[in-house]
Amino acid sequence: MEDSIEVILQDRGGVLPTSRPHPVLSACTGALLTGLYGVWSLFVIPGFRKVPWKLKVPYLPSSKDQTLNTMKLLEGRTGRLADLGSGDGRLVFAASSAGFQCTGFEINSILVAYARSKACWTGVPSSQASFVTQDFWKTDLSSYNNVTAFLSPGVMGVLGEKLLQELPDDACVIACRFPFPNWPQQSSAGSGLDETFAYDMSTVRSHLRNVPNTAQK
Numbered sequence: 511m512e513d514s515i516e517v518i519l520q521d522r523g524g525v526l527p528t529s530r531p532h533p534v535l536s537a538c539t540g541a542l543l544t545g546l547y548g549v550w551s552l553f554v555i556p557g558f559r560k561v562p563w564k565l566k567v568p569y570l571p572s573s574k575d576q577t578l579n580t581m582k583l584l585e586g587r588t589g590r591l592a593d594l595g596s597g598d599g600r601l602v603f604a605a606s607s608a609g610f611q612c613t614g615f616e617i618n619s620i621l622v623a624y625a626r627s628k629a630c631w632t633g634v635p636s637s638q639a640s641f642v643t644q645d646f647w648k649t650d651l652s653s654y655n656n657v658t659a660f661l662s663p664g665v666m667g668v669l670g671e672k673l674l675q676e677l678p679d680d681a682c683v684i685a686c687r688f689p690f691p692n693w694p695q696q697s698s699a700g701s702g703l704d705e706t707f708a709y710d711m712s713t714v715r716s717h718l719r720n721v722p723n724t725a726q727k
């Protein structure tokens with residue numbers, strides 16, 4: 511009777527070849543690359559240097575599930591959409607294929623160039639998806655009735671104040687992963703790191719009017 515593959519391998523004194531990366535080496539390489547990217551992005555990217563330290567947000571692409579959850583919360587809505595910190599444009603592309611007229615605001619010109627070329631080679635017209643190298647903190651968002659933001663927990667309070675000042679009452683804001691402090695959620699989708707939260711601006715405003723001393727930060 512022929513030996514099974516396990517028996518043959520055992521006889522040879524070996525096991526199936528496995529390439530196990532050294533965990534410490536992998537962690538060190540990852541930390542080094544992240545650190546180099548961090549230094550590069552914080553100090554080298556024009557524009558990013560000018561963003562106050564407490565408002566700096568690094569690039570971290572959203573997951574497929576996070577994007578799907580965002581799109582789920584935008585179901586039934588139409589119009590103009592601003593993605594604040596659009597990265598490689600993945601959210602903008604998803605929203606534009608759902609019919610929104612999207613603008614991705616991104617401070618990292620390399621990511622903007624990548625997103626623009628992706629739009630070009632996938633044939634997405636600029637009327638549906640455009641990308642601008644622009645600091646969204648210095649951008650008037652009043653013409654947008656949909657806003658998406660995957661940023662960091664530390665900036666959500668300040669962002670909330672900006673959006674309260676600028677967005678129309680019928681606007682919908684989707685916060686990815688990090689909710690707004692003290693804003694009542696309309697709905698949410700997903701869970702854990704992929705969770706996204708929807709807010710209706712008129713509901714947020716009337717809630718905050720009734721709780722006048724609620725701190726935004």
Ligand SMILES: C[S@@+](CC[C@H](N)C(=O)[O-])C[C@H]1O[C@@H](n2cnc3c(N)ncnc32)[C@H](O)[C@@H]1O
Nearest residue numbers: 567569570571572595596597616617645646660
């Ligand atoms: C967490 S990433 C999210 C990227 C993308 N929206 C996604 O979902 O994959 C945040 C992005 O915001 C950009 N960013 C940070 N501060 C910005 C600012 N003030 N103006 C424009 N973009 C900014 C970063 O460069 C980064 O690409």
